[in-house]
Amino acid sequence: MTLIRPPSGWAIRLSMIGAAAVSFAMPAFADKPVHMSFKEAPGYARITAKWGDGDEAAPKISAQITNQVLILTFDQKVSINLDKIKEGLPSWAAVTFMDPDGMTARIGLKQAPKLAVSTSVDLTAIDLMPEASTTPPPKLVSPLAAVKAKEAEAQRVAALPQAPSVEPLEVRGSQSGDSSRVAFYWPARTGYTIVSQGEGVLKVQFAKRAKPDLAYLRISPPANLADFQGENTNRGYVATITSKDKLPIKHFREGDVLVVDITRPMSPEAQAAAAAVANAQQKPQPIAGKQPLLAPPKLESAVATDLPASNTAPPSATLGGPERVTALSSNWRDPAPRNGLVNVKATPFPGGLELQVPFVAPAPAAVFARGSAVWAVFAANADLKIDATQLPAGYRARTMRAKNATLMRIEMPKGLIVSADMDESVWTLRFAPSGTKPHRFLAPTRKAGEGGRARIETMLIGAAGLIWFEDPVIGDQIAAAVSYGPSSASPTPRDFVEASLPATAHGLAIAPKSDEVVVTIEGERVVVSMASAVQSSPADIAGASSGPRIAVNPAYIDFAGWGASRGEAYFHQLAGLETVAASIDPSTPQGAAAALDLVRFHLGHDHGFEALGVLKVAVQDRPELEQDTAFIAMRGIANYMASRFKAADDDLARGALRGDPSAALWRAMVATQRGEWERAIEFFRASDKQIFAYPSARAAVFAAAWAEAALRTNDYDAARRQANTAIANGDRETKERGQL
Numbered sequence: 001m002t003l004i005r006p007p008s009g010w011a012i013r014l015s016m017i018g019a020a021a022v023s024f025a026m027p028a029f030a031d032k033p034v035h036m037s038f039k040e041a042p043g044y045a046r047i048t049a050k051w052g053d054g055d056e057a058a059p060k061i062s063a064q065i066t067n068q069v070l071i072l073t074f075d076q077k078v079s080i081n082l083d084k085i086k087e088g089l090p091s092w093a094a095v096t097f098m099d100p101d102g103m104t105a106r107i108g109l110k111q112a113p114k115l116a117v118s119t120s121v122d123l124t125a126i127d128l129m130p131e132a133s134t135t136p137p138p139k140l141v142s143p144l145a146a147v148k149a150k151e152a153e154a155q156r157v158a159a160l161p162q163a164p165s166v167e168p169l170e171v172r173g174s175q176s177g178d179s180s181r182v183a184f185y186w187p188a189r190t191g192y193t194i195v196s197q198g199e200g201v202l203k204v205q206f207a208k209r210a211k212p213d214l215a216y217l218r219i220s221p222p223a224n225l226a227d228f229q230g231e232n233t234n235r236g237y238v239a240t241i242t243s244k245d246k247l248p249i250k251h252f253r254e255g256d257v258l259v260v261d262i263t264r265p266m267s268p269e270a271q272a273a274a275a276a277v278a279n280a281q282q283k284p285q286p287i288a289g290k291q292p293l294l295a296p297p298k299l300e301s302a303v304a305t306d307l308p309a310s311n312t313a314p315p316s317a318t319l320g321g322p323e324r325v326t327a328l329s330s331n332w333r334d335p336a337p338r339n340g341l342v343n344v345k346a347t348p349f350p351g352g353l354e355l356q357v358p359f360v361a362p363a364p365a366a367v368f369a370r371g372s373a374v375w376a377v378f379a380a381n382a383d384l385k386i387d388a389t390q391l392p393a394g395y396r397a398r399t400m401r402a403k404n405a406t407l408m409r410i411e412m413p414k415g416l417i418v419s420a421d422m423d424e425s426v427w428t429l430r431f432a433p434s435g436t437k438p439h440r441f442l443a444p445t446r447k448a449g450e451g452g453r454a455r456i457e458t459m460l461i462g463a464a465g466l467i468w469f470e471d472p473v474i475g476d477q478i479a480a481a482v483s484y485g486p487s488s489a490s491p492t493p494r495d496f497v498e499a500s501l502p503a504t505a506h507g508l509a510i511a512p513k514s515d516e517v518v519v520t521i522e523g524e525r526v527v528v529s530m531a532s533a534v535q536s537s538p539a540d541i542a543g544a545s546s547g548p549r550i551a552v553n554p555a556y557i558d559f560a561g562w563g564a565s566r567g568e569a570y571f572h573q574l575a576g577l578e579t580v581a582a583s584i585d586p587s588t589p590q591g592a593a594a595a596l597d598l599v600r601f602h603l604g605h606d607h608g609f610e611a612l613g614v615l616k617v618a619v620q621d622r623p624e625l626e627q628d629t630a631f632i633a634m635r636g637i638a639n640y641m642a643s644r645f646k647a648a649d650d651d652l653a654r655g656a657l658r659g660d661p662s663a664a665l666w667r668a669m670v671a672t673q674r675g676e677w678e679r680a681i682e683f684f685r686a687s688d689k690q691i692f693a694y695p696s697a698r699a700a701v702f703a704a705a706w707a708e709a710a711l712r713t714n715d716y717d718a719a720r721r722q723a724n725t726a727i728a729n730g731d732r733e734t735k736e737r738g739q740l
Contacts, residue, residue: 031079032055034074037088038084043133068108114133115128118139119140171230205237208237322531365378417431419436456528462488497693684709
């Protein structure tokens with residue numbers, strides 16, 4: 001008997017009906033929508049599934065073939081439009097069915113296939129291939145794959161360490177005797193590491209990338225430098241320095257500047273001579289029975305007269321002094337052309353004017369504003385020639401000569417700002433409503449010098465000398481501290497007791513206020529000081545010892561001198577002052593003086609309560625201190641620092657302090673703390689120029705308080721002026737107060 005098998009279609013239907021019967025008891029509930037797309041191509045058919053709700057995870061589908069039925073099983077309940085399957089795969093799909101559990105789809109196939117499942121990001125593909133096919137279907141690639149790859153790359157790049165910032169760097173070379181040096185001037189202290197150091201080669205890597213200025217190193221390279229190469233890397237600027245004849249290379253810091261030293265070793269003869277000098281200078285041994293000399297006798301100058309010079313570079317010469325004559329550095333070379341004539345090119349533009357002053361070599365210069373005029377001072381023996389017909393209306397230019405210098409005075413319309421910069425050997429002066437940002441900002445600062453006397457110091461990179469001249473309009477003397485480019489500016493005018501410092505577009509200008517003011521250049525530091533004991537710091541007690549002692553500026557607090565010590569030096573100085581004060585009878589003048597020295601230390605460090613404690617003990621042991629104006633002033637200021645404002649005002653208003661400008665400044669600060677704004681303004685005005693006697697940061701605190709008082713009394717010009725001073729010189733808190 002022959003068995004008649006039902007056609008395959010019947011088998012498919014029976015399989016699907018059986019599965020439905022088995023699952024009939026389960027509730028029919030569809031949950032997450034699935035979007036399906038279909039593709040038929042020679043050799044394969046593809047069903048591509050993705051979630052219809054935007055979920056970027058690929059659907060988890062398991063597939064199998066049973067009795068020519070494709071069974072797709074999901075890991076959760078889904079919603080599928082099964083009718084689309086037959087429409088999309090007409091050559092493959094015969095019938096479709098969804099199980100009541102909502103997780104299994106069954107597709108009856110018209111032909112027996114081979115099966116393959118693949119995923120790509122948010123897609124899952126089920127590929128059907130004829131059993132005889134040997135060619136695999138194309139790889140599944142989701143459009144989202146490229147997006148994900150781009151996002152992953154962005155995250156990878158974001159996770160990478162940031163490349164060092166790019167900052168201006170000036171590299172300069174110098175020569176002294178047999179020593180050559182290369183110095184790296186960054187805007188601020190920058191860390192460095194030695195990548196490698198070999199025979200005559202040093203490779204340095206800085207923590208920042210650089211925009212290097214190598215002009216002067218190329219123009220005048222040091223004698224012992226064979227080659228200099230620099231490049232920016234992802235980790236910072238790398239400089240490779242090669243010495244001539246494989247000379248030894250050393251590196252060290254001078255302040256914030258990295259210095260590379262290449263020194264030619266001494267000859268054997270020079271070494272022997274130096275050893276002889278060292279032996280001759282040894283301290284003589286004391287003779288038994290005799291007291292040793294406090295200092296060894298000085299050797300006659302003839303001892304070293306015939307000896308060769310040492311290879312050690314001599315200390316940097318100090319330029320300038322009390323005589324007030326032009327003094328230029330020994331490495332200055334006259335940049336004037338052979339004919340001694342420099343033609344100044346004037347180029348007007350809308351709202352301003354540009355002047356170009358070309359020299360044959362880099363020329364040190366200073367450019368500053370004084371009143372309605374701008375001065376341009378160049379260290380060059382040349383005559384400046386400018387065609388007056390090229391100048392727009394409102395401009396006038398006058399040129400003049402001085403020793404080793406040529407000067408130009410330009411009168412310009414109101415409301416314009418001068419900027420200066422140097423490119424190669426050409427200086428460009430630009431007059432416009434707004435200035436261009438200089439490469440460096442100068443910060444004149446009051447510091448404590450030798451003997452505790454205050455002086456004004458300004459770091460001027462590339463300083464080449466001082467040029468003294470007389471202002472023909474005002475009639476006073478001016479010292480112009482000239483330097484090479486790029487531009488180093490002090491855009492805010494400063495007024496100190498010793499001198500006025502006009503605003504500059506490059507270099508520094510000093511207008512002394514007395515004949516005792518001395519201007520010098522120490523290396524690259526411009527120093528303004530007093531030649532005698534006349535100081536803007538607390539002056540010595542004047543008059544006889546009998547009767548009350550009257551001090552000049554008795555309420556001045558020398559923060560730069562009294563509060564200079566930090567770290568270990570602070571504790572060492574404090575211990576020393578306390579030891580001295582405790583070892584001397586406090587009722588004697590010497591004991592009182594030691595106690596007041598300790599008070600000055602505390603006031604210099606803003607220790608109001610500590611100062612009050614020492615003052616209280618001192619006056620108990622020596623009551624006559626109540627008649628000392630300086631003592632009363634220090635107690636008043638200590639009370640202010642301790643927020644005892646009434647007691648502070650009472651002390652600062654006693655006796656000679658009542659009309660003293662130095663006390664008026666602190667009484668103004670007391671009044672601002674008490675909200676007495678009109679009274680504060682009166683005291684600030686009565687303080688005259690005392691504010692300029694203080695270091696820049698402390699003067700900014702006074703200026704911020706003055707700005708607030710002026711604002712409260714509707715004096716907006718004064719408020720704006722003092723606020724600008726506070727913002728320019730103050731610390732973060734003071735700047736924020738000035739900005740408010």
